[in-house]
Amino acid sequence: xxxxxxxxxxxxxxxxxxxxxxxxxxxxxxxxxxxxxxxxxxxxxxxxxxxxxxxxxxxxxxxxxxxxxxxxxxxxxxxxxxxxxxxxxxxxxxxxxxxxxxxxxxxxxxxxxxxxxxxxxxxxxxxxxxxxxxxxxxxxxxxxxxxxxxxxxxxxxxxxxxxxxxxxxxxxxxxxxxxxxxxxxxxxxxxxxxxxxxxxxxxxxxxxxxxxxxxxxxxxxxxxxxxxxxxxxxxxxxxxxxxxxxxxxxxxxxxxxxxxx
Amino acid sequence: xxxxxxxxxxxxxxxxxxxxxxxxxxxxxxxxxxxxxxxxxxxxxxxxxxxxxxxxxxxxxxxxxxxxxxxxxxxxxxxxxxxxxxxxxxxxxxxxxxxxxxxxxxxxxxxxxxxxxxxxxxxxxxxxxxxxxxxxxxxxxxxxxxxxxxxxxxxxxxxxxxxxxxxxxxxxxxxxxxxxxxxxxxxxxxxxxxxxxxxxxxxxxxxxxxxxxxxxxxxxxxxxxxxxxxxxxxxxxxxxxxxxx
Numbered sequence: 289x290x291x292x293x294x295x296x297x298x299x300x301x302x303x304x305x306x307x308x309x310x311x312x313x314x315x316x317x318x319x320x321x322x323x324x325x326x327x328x329x330x331x332x333x334x335x336x337x338x339x340x341x342x343x344x345x346x347x348x349x350x351x352x353x354x355x356x357x358x359x360x361x362x363x364x365x366x367x368x369x370x371x372x373x374x375x376x377x378x379x380x381x382x383x384x385x386x387x388x389x390x391x392x393x394x395x396x397x398x399x400x401x402x403x404x405x406x407x408x409x410x411x412x413x414x415x416x417x418x419x420x421x422x423x424x425x426x427x428x429x430x431x432x433x434x435x436x437x438x439x440x441x442x443x444x445x446x447x448x449x450x451x452x453x454x455x456x457x458x459x460x461x462x463x464x465x466x467x468x469x470x471x472x473x474x475x476x477x478x479x480x481x482x483x484x485x486x487x488x489x490x491x492x493x494x495x496x497x498x499x500x501x502x503x504x505x506x507x508x509x510x511x512x513x514x515x516x517x518x519x520x521x522x523x524x525x526x527x528x529x530x531x532x533x534x535x536x537x538x539x540x541x542x543x544x545x546x547x548x549x
Numbered sequence: 550x551x552x553x554x555x556x557x558x559x560x561x562x563x564x565x566x567x568x569x570x571x572x573x574x575x576x577x578x579x580x581x582x583x584x585x586x587x588x589x590x591x592x593x594x595x596x597x598x599x600x601x602x603x604x605x606x607x608x609x610x611x612x613x614x615x616x617x618x619x620x621x622x623x624x625x626x627x628x629x630x631x632x633x634x635x636x637x638x639x640x641x642x643x644x645x646x647x648x649x650x651x652x653x654x655x656x657x658x659x660x661x662x663x664x665x666x667x668x669x670x671x672x673x674x675x676x677x678x679x680x681x682x683x684x685x686x687x688x689x690x691x692x693x694x695x696x697x698x699x700x701x702x703x704x705x706x707x708x709x710x711x712x713x714x715x716x717x718x719x720x721x722x723x724x725x726x727x728x729x730x731x732x733x734x735x736x737x738x739x740x741x742x743x744x745x746x747x748x749x750x751x752x753x754x755x756x757x758x759x760x761x762x763x764x765x766x767x768x769x770x771x772x773x774x775x776x777x778x779x780x781x782x783x784x785x786x787x788x789x790x791x792x793x794x
Contacts, residue, residue, distance in 0.1 A: 414637075418637075420636055420637070422596050422630070423635075423636070425595075426594050426627075426628040427647055428621075428648070428651050
């Protein structure tokens with residue numbers, strides 16, 4: 289019987305801590321299985337392109353949609369904030385710096401945790417409760433090699449690609465907004481964009497998006513693999529995958545800012 | 550399987566389960582729903598590991614095998630799942646061919662040919678390009694059987710092969726199990742709570758009750774058994790089971 293926080297707070301906290309610790313242990317176990325499955329290229333190699341298309345290419349429209357409007361809003365809000373106090377070409381600096389360092393990777397990561405993480409958890413969770421993962425094992429397939437490795441590798445490879453595309457479109461949207469709504473010229477916007485730009489910023493964004501790709505796909509796989517029960521269990525796993533990967537993305541975002549900047 | 554114990558949390562499912570299956574025979578394990586029949590079967594392919602006791606296939610203790618050795622054992626075992634467990638995203642041909650891809654030297658042509666043979670055996674010719682969602686329950690079970698026999702295993706494990714099927718489809722599945730045994734000379738374990746099926750397909754029947762095999766014997770011996778638990782189950786009389794220890 290589950291005990292609520294209000295009825296027995298000590299029991300609730302203790303039970304939650306134990307459950308979380310057990311889950312971290314299980315996640316580590318799946319991580320080890322995944323590492324051990326890496327040499328089975330014959331199993332996951334042919335599945336990788338399909339997963340790259342599903343996780344990466346299919347996510348491009350939503351990532352570009354979010355980035356476009358973020359770029360527009362960034363430019364308008366920067367102009368509103370700078371009015372009279374700061375030269376307007378700083379709009380380019382703010383849009384570029386913020387999109388590359390923060391909003392491009394984080395907003396794309398959060399959007400993809402919903403799209404990709406939920407999809408992986410629901411798919412693998414359904415496979416778990418309908419014994420398809422067991423069936424895979426009886427056919428002498430390593431489930432980690434067949435299901436986890438292609439998804440995680442596709443996430444690690446494709447998240448940076450999607451983030452770079454989204455960031456570029458976001459900056460372009462900020463430029464177009466500056467040009468048509470703020471009476472700025474292209475040279476003005478470019479002056480601001482170049483002002484504080486560092487090549488390291490792009491590397492930083494790529495490192496962040498690599499880690500987000502790993503996080504979203506591995507957490508989606510973990511919750512899918514550990515699904516119990518029926519449709520309710522699949523729903524619960526899907527929700528948990530999105531919530532936990534979103535939280536981890538924000539923690540990682542702070543971690544990379546603290547350690548790399 | 551020798552003295553196998555398995556618990557899930559506080560729920561002790563197997564409490565000293567022992568059963569030996571001889572080469573070439575078909576053994577049915579019967580028992581009420583929730584008594585751990587499927588749990589016992591999953592131990593045979595290493596899908597579950599016993600808390601204690603040993604499970605041997607071909608004389609090898611599964612608990613002592615490396616992952617690769619376990620996969621080698623699994624290549625000799627076909628498993629027919631209760632709800633077929635066909636891969637939703639793959640066609641029937643791809644489902645059946647998946648295990649064949651693991652066999653070294655199997656060309657695409659050889660796989661396609663073997664898929665056709667298996668589908669013919671389960672009377673599903675022409676269903677190669679269908680997806681599992683397009684099949685009825687009975688057709689899914691037959692496709693699951695086709696997938697299990699595709700690699701020409703030495704052993705076949707059936708988990709509730711006739712549950713939820715109409716009497717005609719049940720007869721078709723029973724005939725398929727018998728035909729598979731005769732044509733492929735496989736050793737089979739059939740989990741069921743359908744006594745009609747057990748009598749038809751099994752050489753020997755084991756009754757699982759409270760985590761242990763309560764009785765084993767030929768169908769005739771089971772029908773003549775005086776044990777109230779066995780009688781209660783085969784005659785559908787719960788009062789006999791409740792009175793038994």
